[in-house]
Amino acid sequence: MAMNFPPGPAADPxxxxxxxxxxxxxxxxxxxxxxxxxxxxAFAAISLSGFGGVLAWARRIMVEKRRWLxxxxxxxxxxxxxxxxxxxxxxxxxxxGSRLRGPLGALAALAGLLGPPMVLITAVGALYxxxxxxxxxxxxxTGVAAAAAGLMLATVAKMARPLFKKPFKNRAxxxxxxxxxxxxxxxxxxxxxxxxxxxxxxxxxxAAWLQS
Amino acid sequence: xxxxxxxxxxxxALAAFFAVTSLFAVGGANSAIPEIHRxxxxxxxxxxxxQFADSFALAQLTPxxxxxxxxxxxxxxxxxxxxxxxxxxxxxxxxxxAFVVGRASERFKGAAWHxxxxxxxxxxxxxLTAASATVIASVxxxxxxxxxxTLATACVALFMRVHPLWAFAAAALIGALGLI
Numbered sequence: 001m002a003m004n005f006p007p008g009p010a011a012d013p014x015x016x017x018x019x020x021x022x023x024x025x026x027x028x029x030x031x032x033x034x035x036x037x038x039x040x041x042a043f044a045a046i047s048l049s050g051f052g053g054v055l056a057w058a059r060r061i062m063v064e065k066r067r068w069l070x071x072x073x074x075x076x077x078x079x080x081x082x083x084x085x086x087x088x089x090x091x092x093x094x095x096x097g098s099r100l101r102g103p104l105g106a107l108a109a110l111a112g113l114l115g116p117p118m119v120l121i122t123a124v125g126a127l128y129x130x131x132x133x134x135x136x137x138x139x140x141x142t143g144v145a146a147a148a149a150g151l152m153l154a155t156v157a158k159m160a161r162p163l164f165k166k167p168f169k170n171r172a173x174x175x176x177x178x179x180x181x182x183x184x185x186x187x188x189x190x191x192x193x194x195x196x197x198x199x200x201x202x203x204x205x206x207a208a209w210l211q212s
Numbered sequence: 213x214x215x216x217x218x219x220x221x222x223x224x225a226l227a228a229f230f231a232v233t234s235l236f237a238v239g240g241a242n243s244a245i246p247e248i249h250r251x252x253x254x255x256x257x258x259x260x261x262x263q264f265a266d267s268f269a270l271a272q273l274t275p276x277x278x279x280x281x282x283x284x285x286x287x288x289x290x291x292x293x294x295x296x297x298x299x300x301x302x303x304x305x306x307x308x309x310a311f312v313v314g315r316a317s318e319r320f321k322g323a324a325w326h327x328x329x330x331x332x333x334x335x336x337x338x339x340l341t342a343a344s345a346t347v348i349a350s351v352x353x354x355x356x357x358x359x360x361x362t363l364a365t366a367c368v369a370l371f372m373r374v375h376p377l378w379a380f381a382a383a384a385l386i387g388a389l390g391l392i
Contacts, residue, residue: 048275080317083330086234086306087241087279094307095314106311114299117276118283122295124270125287132266136388143387144269145348146358147379150365152242152345157370159338175335182339186246187346190254193236193247197336201238205332209325 031067033100036108042066043093043112054089062096069096089113174207222290223297225256230282230301237306239337241279245344248285258289265351273380279303357392 034042042061050057055078062069069077081091090113097109131137163175178200185196229251237244245268252258259267267288271281279302286298349362365379386392 047277050275050277054275054277079330080314081310082239083333084306084310084313085237086310087237087277087303089277090241090279090303090307091310091314094310098311098314103311106307110303110307113277114280114303117274117280118295118299121271121274121276121280121283122287122292124274125284125295128266128270128284129288132263136390138262138266139387139390139392140384141266141269141387142351142354142358142392143361143383143385144272144380145265145351146354146361146392147365147376147383148269148272149345149349150362151369151376151379152341152348153362153366154369156338156342156345157366159334159341163335163338178335179339179342182336183342183346184339186340187343190246190250192250193233193244197236197238200336201332204336205328208332209328211331 034066034068036101036104039097039101039105039108040112042068043097043109044116045112047089047113048116058089058092068100174204174211178204178207219290219293223293226286226289226294226298227301229256230286230298231305234302234306235309238333238340241277241282241302242344243337243340245281246340246347248282249347252285252289258285261351263288265348268348272376355392357386361386361392 046054046057046061049061058078059071059074063071063074077095078088078092081088081095084091090110093109093113094106097105097107099105101108160176160179163179182196182200185191185200186193233244233247233251236247249261249264253261253264264285267281267284271278271284274280280299282302283295283299287295290297345362349359361383365383368374368379369376
């Protein structure tokens with residue numbers, strides 16, 4: 001799905017997991033440590049089965065099918081990835097691959113994740129260069145973009161719920177204010193992202209620090 | 213489009229922009245959508261607003277992580293070399309960071325500053341995601357039908373367990389029938 005995954009709440013490793021159906025029941029024994037080729041093919045499979053975002057498939061393949069991670073380990077690794085800048089799955093492939101097989105493992109997982117979709121999207125780009133002006137295609141893509149915006153709004157609503165729950169308790173009103181200020185600066189005023197974050201991130205982290 | 217400059221300068225511009233922007237993509241690649249839009253459409257005129265929205269839609273319809281929209285933009289600007297350069301620029305700095313932090317993370321797990329950092333980033337990510345939705349929705353032929361699609365998809369995603377591909381298929385069908 002078109003989703004960002006928010007950094008997980010502190011001292012609370014399980015990250016938000018919208019599609020989690022993983023039971024907390026006893027896990028079977030972990031599978032043997034995968035080799036470089038297995039890392040590549042596993043991440044290629046994850047990448048190609050997930051349309052518009054791949055978290056649900058990563059969980060299914062890593063935890064349920066291949067049993068390389070327990071559900072808790074997956075959540076812990078993913079919370080870390082969502083907290084780091086950049087693509088969540090890119091970070092996940094690097095951290096997972098490097099923990100199992102060092103730098104080469106990280107490269108193999110990353111290549112598996114990015115290689116196949118890069119080939120596909122480049123082919124799509126070539127087709128778009130030829131047929132992008134067809135009116136019917138343009139209207140279809142407008143529809144898809146509108147739907148994708150809707151998925152993002154749903155993500156916003158899910159993320160906002162805990163933030164707006166008890167805004168006046170414990171001075172937590174700062175959270176909604178930060179969110180609104182970020183939205184206004186970037187979404188409405190179209191200010192450059194690095195400038196906005198250079199101001200707003202220190203303020204937000206200081207506020208979170210003072211609350212704890 | 214702005215393809216008349218030498219392709220080397222285009223590649224350098226792609227590399228510099230995406231390498232820097234990736235480090236500010238708090239919470240995931242979609243957080244960088246407004247910044248990519250601002251720079252690629254408004255500053256560099258690499259693509260039109262319409263082409264940007266199309267690229268976003270195409271990236272959603274293609275399997276792979278969200279950030280492959282960057283590959284598509286790179287391809288649009290400078291062909292296959294552009295696609296590769298843009299993608300590597302978007303991934304390399306943050307991958308190095310993830311590699312280093314992933315190795316060190318056992319040590320600082322549970323540290324107080326780590327918690328404050330995580331909690332402080334949540335509202336920023338929230339604001340950026342809302343901004344991304346706004347930017348995607350503000351394409352040229354976004355009308356009341358498209359707005360209805362946006363709202364309906366948001367409701368379906370919030371209250372029902374439906375695969376996003378169904379929402380995309382329905383929206384594409386409405387478009388194909390000429391209703392948008």
